[in-house]
Amino acid sequence: MRTTTALIFTLLFTFLATTASADSFTALAAPYPPYSVSKGLTVKGVSVAALNAIMEMCGTPLSDRSYKLTPWAYAYECAARTPRQIIVNAKRTPVTEPLYKWVGPVMNSKIVLIGRRKDNLVIPFKSDLKKYRIAAVRWSRPEKALLEGGFAKTELKRTPTHVKSLRMLGNGEVDLFATNERGAPSLFEGLGMALDEFVIYHVYEEEPLYFAFSRDTDDRLISRLNKALEEFKSKNGAGQSRFGLTMSANALSMK
Template sequence: MKRILTTAIFLILGLGAAPRAGAGDFIAMGAPYPPYCVSDGLTVKGMAVSTLTTIMNMCDTPISDREIRLTPWAYGYESAARQTQRILLNAQRNIRTEHLYKWVGPVATAKIVLIGRKRDKLFIPTREQLKDYSIATVRWSRPEKTLLAGGMEEERLLRSPSHVQALRRLDSGEADLFASTELGAACQLAGMGLRPDDFAVYFTFDEEPLYFAFSRDTDDRLIRRLNKALQEIKATGPQGLSRFDKMFAD
């Protein structure tokens, strides 16, 4: 009888214990953020996705395409903070978010830039001069949020539901500038049938380190291994390029 009771107690304690995420069963989430996280039919691609799958494989914790999903920013941050075995792509690490997740990174640094037509030959030496120009943004996008957090007034922005409308405003002359990431701008322009060579970066508004934010139940040993794997692929090789550089050379 005593043995049965002891076994029952261990079962109850085991059921009540919070699971710790180690290998497998992770779900990764990210909002559209070219070129780091983009939709590709039924799957999600991009620099962040490729980097995550590479280091997860290196740590014998593979993650499949079906476990990587596009979600709104707010949902991703909330889900990774409150649910188990979640990964948030392209997360911002700061005082407000530091204690909510376990961190791998920085993975990359995104430059938030303002691009315009080369023929306009704009001169923007400081942020103060930006008030003289109209800026097209994608509503609720990371570049727009960066501008607002940096002191830009919302009413001064020409906000659009997608980059398609925003770039049309830029191309037509309705807007002087368009807020984007430096790497994403060329992809967005080419996707619209516009020549990237006809546009130029006129101002770098901010630089944003990007991380993978893991839910707090993730095993610390896995977090250490993933950070080590990331360091390994970013280490400079004999020809001056890291494996990370070669992955995205094209």
């Protein structure tokens, strides 16, 4: 009887500890629509929805207050130095690999160069981009990709927001705008710019996105989260997955 009672108290303590610590994870997300976007005082987006789903599947749900919208550099630095942090939309490279524990890949992101259809630009190779004026939002993921790919800051038309970049593109002040493929339609539509007047001239980079957890995270949780993500993305007999349905619903809510 004493053994049974002790077991019950142990299980109860474990449950309460897990519940109490669920919000002790902080999820750091840089602005990267539609993967992570600011919606009032909360952070939403398709990656946020995916992280919420698998964390809940593993019994460690996150609340809205767990998410912080931060610059990329801060997110990587903080998660490398501070316990119980998660980077949303992390890039896994030989440099970042040993600094975090990884869940994913979650989905792929394409960094693309978009221009006016009527300009009929010819860009067969990445090196040909140097011929053109390229607008990029300062400190954004697309700008970071261009800088890592060999562009100097002085070679880019760096703007504080996508609004300025798109206005410049529409007016012919620049030839191309660097953005991610999934997020581009909502950016153009938000400014009343007709999508059929623009075209993707070059896919600069395609990268898988991950959730990067600070090194203190239990390996057993990382394993469970990867299995949960695999289950979340698996398709049923009708060719549908919870992942696909969740992403579609989330994309609609972003409009």
